[in-house]
Structure formats: C-alpha cells, structure tokens
Amino acid sequence: MSMIEFRDVQKYYGNFHALKDVNLKIDKGETVVLIGPSGSGKSTLARTVNGLETIQEGQLIVNGHDIADKTTDINLIRKDVGMVFQHFNLYANKDVLENIMLAPRIILKLDEEENKKQAMNLLDQVGLADKAHNMPSQISGGQKQRVAIARSLAMKPRCMLFDEPTSALDPEMIDDVLNVIKYVTNQGDMTSLIVTHEMGFAQEVANRVIFMDQGQILEDEPTDKFYNHPENERARQFLSKIIKH
Amino acid sequence: MINLLSSNWHAFISGFGWTLLSSVLALFFSLIIGSLFAILEVVPSKILRIIGNVYVEVFRNIPLLVITMFFYLVIPLYVVKINGFTAGTIGLTIYTSAFIAETVRAGINSVDIGQMEAARSQGMTFWQAMRYIVLPQAFKYVIPPLGNQFVNLVKNSSVLAFVAGFDLMYQGNAIASQTFETVNTYIIVGLFYLVITLPISYYMQHLERKLA
Numbered sequence: 173m174s175m176i177e178f179r180d181v182q183k184y185y186g187n188f189h190a191l192k193d194v195n196l197k198i199d200k201g202e203t204v205v206l207i208g209p210s211g212s213g214k215s216t217l218a219r220t221v222n223g224l225e226t227i228q229e230g231q232l233i234v235n236g237h238d239i240a241d242k243t244t245d246i247n248l249i250r251k252d253v254g255m256v257f258q259h260f261n262l263y264a265n266k267d268v269l270e271n272i273m274l275a276p277r278i279i280l281k282l283d284e285e286e287n288k289k290q291a292m293n294l295l296d297q298v299g300l301a302d303k304a305h306n307m308p309s310q311i312s313g314g315q316k317q318r319v320a321i322a323r324s325l326a327m328k329p330r331c332m333l334f335d336e337p338t339s340a341l342d343p344e345m346i347d348d349v350l351n352v353i354k355y356v357t358n359q360g361d362m363t364s365l366i367v368t369h370e371m372g373f374a375q376e377v378a379n380r381v382i383f384m385d386q387g388q389i390l391e392d393e394p395t396d397k398f399y400n401h402p403e404n405e406r407a408r409q410f411l412s413k414i415i416k417h
Numbered sequence: 418m419i420n421l422l423s424s425n426w427h428a429f430i431s432g433f434g435w436t437l438l439s440s441v442l443a444l445f446f447s448l449i450i451g452s453l454f455a456i457l458e459v460v461p462s463k464i465l466r467i468i469g470n471v472y473v474e475v476f477r478n479i480p481l482l483v484i485t486m487f488f489y490l491v492i493p494l495y496v497v498k499i500n501g502f503t504a505g506t507i508g509l510t511i512y513t514s515a516f517i518a519e520t521v522r523a524g525i526n527s528v529d530i531g532q533m534e535a536a537r538s539q540g541m542t543f544w545q546a547m548r549y550i551v552l553p554q555a556f557k558y559v560i561p562p563l564g565n566q567f568v569n570l571v572k573n574s575s576v577l578a579f580v581a582g583f584d585l586m587y588q589g590n591a592i593a594s595q596t597f598e599t600v601n602t603y604i605i606v607g608l609f610y611l612v613i614t615l616p617i618s619y620y621m622q623h624l625e626r627k628l629a
Contacts (some may be wrong), residue, residue, distance in 0.1 A: 222538055251540030261531035265553045274549060275539040320535075327539060 174233070175200045175331050175363040176221055181230035183216060190216050191227070192387040200330075201361035205374040205395075208384035209406075209410060214367045216260075217384065218333045221248075221365065222253045235330060251279055254324030258336040258355075260316040262308035268295070268319050269304040272326045280327065294322040298352050314345025318352050325356065329361040332356060338370060346370070364380070371414055375399055383407040418601045425592045428484030433609050440571045440613060441583060443509040447570065450510065451517025458522045469518070481576050484508045489580040505577035505584070513570045520566060524559035525551060525624060552589060552609035557628050564621030568614045575610075585609050 178197040183191035186293055187193045193211050199205050219225040220232060223239050223246045232239040233238050237249050263271050272291040276282040282290070295301045298318040303311055311319070324332060334353060338346045350373050357364045368374055374381060374395070381398040383391035383406075391398065391407040402408045422429065457469030476484065485508030493499055499507075528551050536546035578586035589606035593599045 211445075222537060224534055247540045247542060250538055253538075255535075255538040257531060257535065259531055261529070261535035263532065263535065263550050264529075265550065275536075275541065278545060278549070279540045326537070 173200055175202070175235060176365065177231075177233040179218075179231040179233070181220070181227050181232055181396075183220065183225065192312050194387075194389055195232070196382070196389060196392070198363060198365060200363055202379050203357040203364045203366065203377050204380045204382060205378035206365060206367045206382045206384060207369070207371070207374065207410070209405070212384045213387040214384050215335050216387075218255075218365055218367050221331075221333055222233060222250050222255055224255075240264045247279075251275075251327050252329050253331045253333060254327060254329035255333045256317070256320050256324055256335065256337045258339050260308075260313070260320045260340075262316050262320055262323070264308055267305050267307050268300070268311070271308070271319060275323070276326050291322075291326060294325055295319070295366050297355070298322045299348070312345060313341045314348050317341065317349045321349075321352050321356060330361075332365070334364065334366040334368070336367050336369070338368065364378075368410045369414070371411075383410065385410075418605065421592075421596060421601050422605055423600050425588075425596070428571055428588045428607065429585070429605065432583065432585035433612070435577070435583045436571070436574050436585040436609075437585075439502065439506045439509065439574045439577055439582065442506050442543075443513060443574065444515055444567055446510045447513035447517050450514035452521050454514065454518035455521035455525060456547065458518065459525050473515045473518045473522075476511055477519065479512075480543050481508065481512045481573055482579060484512050485576050485580055501581035502577060502583060503586060505574070505580045505582040509570065509576065513566060513573070516566050516569075517563065520562045521555065521559055523562075524555035524557075527558050528554045560625050561627065562622060564618065564625075567621070571613050571617065572610065581594055 174197045176196070178194045181191055181194040182189070194217065206217065208214050215304070216225055220227050220239070220273070221234055227240055230240065234249050235252050237244050239249065263274065266274060269288070269291055272294060276287050277284070278401050292301060292304065295304055298321060300315055300318055303315060303319070308316055308319070310385040337353060338349050341349060350370065353366070354377050355360060366374070366377070378395045381395050382389055382394060383398070383404065385401070385406050391402055391404040393402070399411070402411055448478060454469045454472050457465050458490050481558065485505050487499060488499070488508045489504035492504065504543070532550050532554065533546050535551045541549070574584060575586035577584040578590055581587065585606055592599040596602065
C-alpha cells in the first residue's frame with residue numbers, strides 16, 4: 173500500500189514551474205532517496221508532502237488523505253509525518269528535552285511522565301542523553317540534527333522526510349547523523365523520503381533513487397540499477413560528475 | 418524652588434498620580450492591543466492582515482493630540498459621556514498600541530521562519546506555534562524597542578493636559594500661571610516625569626541583559 177502518492181502534480185511559484193507533471197508512488201516501509209542539481213525541485217517536492225508548500229494542480233495522497241483537498245486537516249497528516257530540516261530548526265527558546273517533549277504534550281496529550289521517559293529514551297538512541305538540559309545554542313550542528321531527528325520520532329511518525337539533513341554540517345559530523353538516519357529508516361515499516369547529496373549513503377540505504385531536474389522526475393529506479401545503468405542522459409551526466417570526487 | 422514645591426505639593430502629587438495611573442493603564446492595554454494587532458498582521462488570513470494593517474497605519478500616522486481630541490469631543494457627543502482623563506488615556510492607549518504593534522510585528526518577523534515551519538511540521542496549529550515558539554522568541558528581540566515605546570508613552574501622557582486630564586502637565590500649567598514661577602514649575606514637572614521614566618529605562622536595560 174502506498175504511503176505517498178503524487179498524481180500529475182503541478183507546482184508554481186508565480187510564473188516559475190517548480191514541479192512539472194510529478195507522478196510518484198512511495199510504498200509503506202520504503203526508503204527513497206531524491207537527488208538532483210540545486211534548484212531542481214527536490215526540496216520543494218519533499219516539502220509538499222507535509223503541506224509546507226502547496227500544490228496548484230493534481231492530487232497528493234499522504235497516508236490516505238488528499239493534501240490538495242481543502243477540507244483535509246493538514247495537522248492530522250503532519251503529526252504522522254516527521255520532517256528533518258537542513259538547518260535543524262530546533263526551538264531556540266526550549267532546551268533539548270523540551271524540544272522533544274513539546275509536540276507530544278500539546279498535540280498527542282501524552283502523559284508527562286511517559287513523555288519524559290520517551291524523550292530520554294530517544295535521546296539515548298541518538299547518543300545525546302547527557303545534553304538533555306542544554307539549550308540548542310550550546311550544542312554542535314551534528315548534535316542539533318540528531319536532536320531534531322529525536323524530536324520528529326517523538327511523534328511516532330509513519331513517515332519521515334529528510335530535507336538535505338547533512339548539507340549544513342561540518343564533514344566530521346556527517347557520519348553520526350547518517351548513522352542515526354540509517355537506524356531510523358530501518359525501524360519497522362517506516363517510510364522515508366531523503367533529499368541528499370551523499371551518494372554513498374544513498375546507495376547504502378535507498379530502495380529506490382529518484383533523479384530530478386528542472387522540476388521533473390527524470391529517473392526513478394531501484395538503487396542498484398540507478399547506480400549502474402542510469403537510463404536518462406542528464407542523470408548519467410550528474411552521476412559522473414558527483415561520483416568523480 | 419523648594420518653596421514652590423512644598424506650597425504646591427498637593428497639586429504636584431495629584432498630577433503625578435494621574436499621570437502614573439494613565440501611563441500604567443495605557444501601557445497595559447496598549448501592550449495587549451498592540452500585540453493582538455501585530456499577530457493580525459502576520460496571520461495566514463489576508464482579510465485579518467488587512468484589518469491589522471489598516472489599524473496600525475491609521476493610528477500611527479495621526480497626531481496623538483488629534484486622536485485624543487476625537488475621543489474627548491466626539492465620543493461624548495454620540496456614544497457615552499467620558500471625562501478628560503478617560504478620553505486622554507484611551508487616545509494614548511490606541512496611539513501607542515499602533516507603535517507597539519509595529520514593534521512586535523518586527524520582532525515576530527525577525528524570528529527565523531524555520532521555527533514556525535518546524536512547529537507546523539510537527540502538527541501544531543498556527544496559534545500553537547505562535548504561542549509556544551515564535552512569540553517567546555519575538556519578545557526577546559522586542560524588549561529594547563518596547564522600552565522606548567513605554568518611555569514615549571509616559572512622556573506622551575502629557576497630552577492629558579489638553580483635555581483637562583488633571584495630570585502632571587495640567588497641574589504644572591495651572592501652578593505656573595498662578596505663581597508666575599514658570600521656569601521653576603516646569604523644571605519640577607520635568608523631574609517628576611524622570612521619576613517614572615528613568616526606572617523604566619533601567620528596568621528595560623536590566624531585562625535586556627538578563628535575557629540576552
């Protein structure tokens with residue numbers, strides 16, 4: 173059964189056609205990596221899935237709800253769809269523990285004691301239990317991103333969106349974050365959509381790789397096939413440039 | 418000057434009291450009204466944004482004296498009888514609230530958009546995100562300019578003198594015209610204003626350091 177389904181989706185910023193005829197189905201439990209040059213629409217596509225960007229035409233079904241339908245309560249979808257941002261976006265006025273506990277408290281009405289136990293447990297999983305009472309400004313970028321992942325997981329999402337999660341990190345921080353993401357994608361039937369430039373990582377975790385350019389999906393293949401024989405000429409070019417380094 | 422002060426002590430103190438009361442009331446209500454209109458200016462609904470914008474632009478760009486005169490002369494004529502003190506305080510509140518709205522709006526806009534997006538992406542409503550994440554951060558940015566608005570408000574309360582509000586300025590005018598000690602009277606009036614404004618300035622600086 174599909175978790176995310178784009179049907180003939182069009183997205184415009186004014187006159188700029190940001191997403192063109194996007195058709196895409198992501199099944200429950202799948203890990204899909206989205207690659208492509210800057211400005212190709214990868215982030216935009218990921219951000220439409222939880223309604224941070226609106227679409228102008230077509231249908232976008234997430235977890236059984238049509239996002240484009242005005243009567244859909246977007247907040248009901250969002251609580252099941254976690255998002256991890258390039259710039260972490262930890263709540264600057266809350267400490268690490270409170271960053272994780274806030275949404276479960278006010279949205280899921282989780283019991284305070286249980287909430288705290290869960291938060292500490294998640295911090296433990298991302299290796300940051302000792303940072304529970306630090307403010308976001310007091311921890312490193314890599315630590316922030318791991319807290320951000322824990323914050324998303326606290327809502328027990330069925331689906332995770334990672335929008336260039338390592339692009340703003342120092343090179344030596346990247347591995348820790350990628351390991352946590354790998355761990356997350358392997359949990360139960362978690363569905364993940366990952367926008368990234370980390371090609372090695374993509375090859376390791378992805379079931380499928382999608383290549384986008386100029387707002388269009390040009391290639392959508394199982395990971396091995398994509399890396400070995402990309403059919404699309406533009407994808408081949410992109411791959412050869414990126415793999416060289 | 419000591420003589421002037423002691424022989425008119427009662428008038429000065431009562432003027433000081435009314436000025437203080439008017440300032441406190443106007444400060445309290447303009448902070449609430451101003452914050453509400455600031456939020457109206459940033460909500461997703463276009464209609465509400467326009468309402469917020471019109472309010473701010475209208476009252477920010479009319480002289481305080483004109484707004485106050487309006488409440489003093491027009492409201493009693495058509496709506497309800499109010500005295501000079503009430504009219505002056507309402508005028509002061511509305512005028513100041515427009516500036517506070519602009520200040521708070523600027524504070525809200527200076528909070529990184531990612532904060533709102535993260536909160537929304539977790540399923541919070543716009544209002545929950547505002548309440549728990551954006552506004553607490555916005556108020557930190559807003560404290561220094563807000564301090565300025567509060568000091569301005571106290572000084573602007575002298576507008577009550579024009580509508581018989583019995584405030585410090587009103588009493589000063591009366592004492593000056595009775596005693597002909599014009600200069601000394603206004604020096605004393607000025608000192609009384611400092612008694613209110615200096616603590617505000619210092620408290621705001623303290624708050625700024627504490628939250629920084």
